[in-house]
Every structure is written in C-alpha cells, then in structure tokens.
Amino acid sequence: MELTDAITGRRAVRDYSPAPVDEATIRRLIAAAALAPSAVNEQPWVFTVVRNRGLLDRMSVAAKAHMRTRPPAGASPQPSRSMLDDATFHIFYHAPVLIVVSAASPSPWIVEDCTLAAENLMLAAYAAGLGSCWIGLAQSYCNTEDGKAALGLAATATAVAPIIVGHPNAPSPATPRHPPEIRWLD
Ligand SMILES: Cc1cc2nc3c(=O)[nH]c(=O)nc-3n(C[C@H](O)[C@H](O)[C@H](O)COP(=O)(O)O)c2cc1C
Structure with a gap:
C-alpha cells in the first residue's frame, strides 16, 4: 500500500469482529512501530500485547472506574459521565487485541518516541486490513499501580499509548479535519 493511501485511509x-489477529501479523505491526525515529535512537518502547478477553474486560471496568473517581486534569479526553456509568460501554470496544506502547524507565523523550511508534503501528495495521484506535481513556x-500490575509493567514504566487492534466490522466514516493553519515566514 502507498504511504499516502495509508495516511488518508486510516480511521x-x-x-x-471477535476474530483474532494472528501472532505473525501482530509481530509485523510491532516491527513497523519499532522503525519509528527516536531521540538519540534510544528506542525506549516496550510493547505489551493483551489478547486475554477476560483481562481486557476487567481492565475496561477498572479504567472506567478510575476515570469516574480520578479524572486527570486536562490530560486525557474527558468522557461523558453517562459513558463511564454505562455498564455496556467497553472502553476497548471489544477489540481482540490491545497493544500498550510504554517505556520501561523515565527519559526526556519517551512520550514523543512512543507516540511516533504508535502512529507507525496504526498505519501498519491499516495497511494490513486491520482497524486500530488509540484509547486515551x-x-x-494504565499508569496506576493496579493498571501496571494488570499489564505486568514495572513501577518505573510509563504507559504512553494504549492501541486497540482488530478486524473492523464496518468501514469507519472519515472525521472532518480543519484546514491546517500554515504561517509562512518568508
Ligand atoms: C491521544 C489520543 C487519544 C484518543 N483517545 C480515544 C479514546 O479514548 N477513545 C476513542 O474512542 N478514541 C480515542 N482517540 C481517537 C480519536 O478520537 C480519533 O483519532 C479522532 O477523532 C480522529 O478520527 P480518525 O482517527 O478516524 O481520523 C484518541 C486519539 C488520540 C490521538
């Protein structure tokens, strides 16, 4: 697939669908993610792949409860209270795979590095005919003690990008974009 097709087509x-994503494909997505640039080539990313449906369900319940009681000040998208109170709302949309891009230890550029890896992963997923979505909620x-325990992350780790991956049930509609603000300083 052409890069521009992936950039314009990804949603x-x-x-x-409940269909699983095979391990070879997941490894290909992670290989693409690991080709991202990183500051001083530190490559701080660690990829935690969660395919256990029971664990995903438990994490969804726990993440909603966490957001209900301790919404972060401006750090994440603010969900409506009704979404968080809705027992049928699954924070991971019942996707079969969650890949959490994290860094094992603090370093000045881990957010930028892991975010670039996450974008590569989402574009590679689209090119492989899969859907994806960053779950900021x-x-x-994921960065609480409970969340890190669920993911098997060390206390020193920082989870940056929880990305769900799976086979889309239907094509997602395009979301509008503002024209980019460009300032030419010639
Ligand atoms: C940092 C970040 C956090 C996001 N968090 C969520 C989320 O928690 N739940 C969700 O459904 N979508 C989430 N999204 C997806 C955005 O809503 C989506 O990318 C945006 O509406 C643009 O749509 P598009 O990706 O289809 O172009 C997130 C995206 C980013 C980049």
Missing part, C-alpha cells in the same frame, strides 16, 4: 475504528489507568 479510528470502534466496532470490531485507558491511559491514566
């Missing part, structure tokens, strides 16, 4: 997907929970 946040929120409706998945789960980010704060």
Whole structure:
C-alpha cells in the first residue's frame, strides 16, 4: 500500500469482529512501530500485547472506574459521565487485541518516541486490513499501580499509548479535519 493511501485511509475504528489477529501479523505491526525515529535512537518502547478477553474486560471496568473517581486534569479526553456509568460501554470496544506502547524507565523523550511508534503501528495495521484506535481513556489507568500490575509493567514504566487492534466490522466514516493553519515566514 502507498504511504499516502495509508495516511488518508486510516480511521479510528470502534466496532470490531471477535476474530483474532494472528501472532505473525501482530509481530509485523510491532516491527513497523519499532522503525519509528527516536531521540538519540534510544528506542525506549516496550510493547505489551493483551489478547486475554477476560483481562481486557476487567481492565475496561477498572479504567472506567478510575476515570469516574480520578479524572486527570486536562490530560486525557474527558468522557461523558453517562459513558463511564454505562455498564455496556467497553472502553476497548471489544477489540481482540490491545497493544500498550510504554517505556520501561523515565527519559526526556519517551512520550514523543512512543507516540511516533504508535502512529507507525496504526498505519501498519491499516495497511494490513486491520482497524486500530488509540484509547486515551485507558491511559491514566494504565499508569496506576493496579493498571501496571494488570499489564505486568514495572513501577518505573510509563504507559504512553494504549492501541486497540482488530478486524473492523464496518468501514469507519472519515472525521472532518480543519484546514491546517500554515504561517509562512518568508
Ligand atoms: C491521544 C489520543 C487519544 C484518543 N483517545 C480515544 C479514546 O479514548 N477513545 C476513542 O474512542 N478514541 C480515542 N482517540 C481517537 C480519536 O478520537 C480519533 O483519532 C479522532 O477523532 C480522529 O478520527 P480518525 O482517527 O478516524 O481520523 C484518541 C486519539 C488520540 C490521538
């Protein structure tokens, strides 16, 4: 697939079939993510792949509860209270795979580095015929003691990008974009 086709065609997907994503494909997505640039080539990323449906369900419940009680000040998208109170709302949209891009230890550029890796991963997923979506609503929970324990992350780790991946049930509509503000200083 042409790069521009992937950039223009990728969408946040929120409706998945229960079909699993095979391990070889997941490894290909992670290989693409690991080709991202990183500051001083530190490559701080660690990829935690969660395929256990029971664990994903438990994390969804826990992340919603966390957001209800301790919404981060401006750090994450603010969900409506009704979404968080809705027992049927699954924070991971029942996707079969969650890949959490994290860094094992603090360093000045881990957010930038892991975010670049996450974008590569989402574009590679689209090129492989899969859907993906960054789940910012789960980010704060992933960095709690409970969240790190669920993910098997060390206390020193920082979870940056929780990305769900799976087979879309239907194509997602395009979301509008503002024309980019460009300032030419000739
Ligand atoms: C940092 C970040 C956090 C996001 N968090 C969520 C989320 O918690 N839940 C969700 O459904 N979508 C989430 N999204 C997806 C955005 O809503 C989506 O990318 C945006 O609406 C543009 O749509 P598009 O990706 O289809 O172009 C997130 C995206 C980013 C980049």
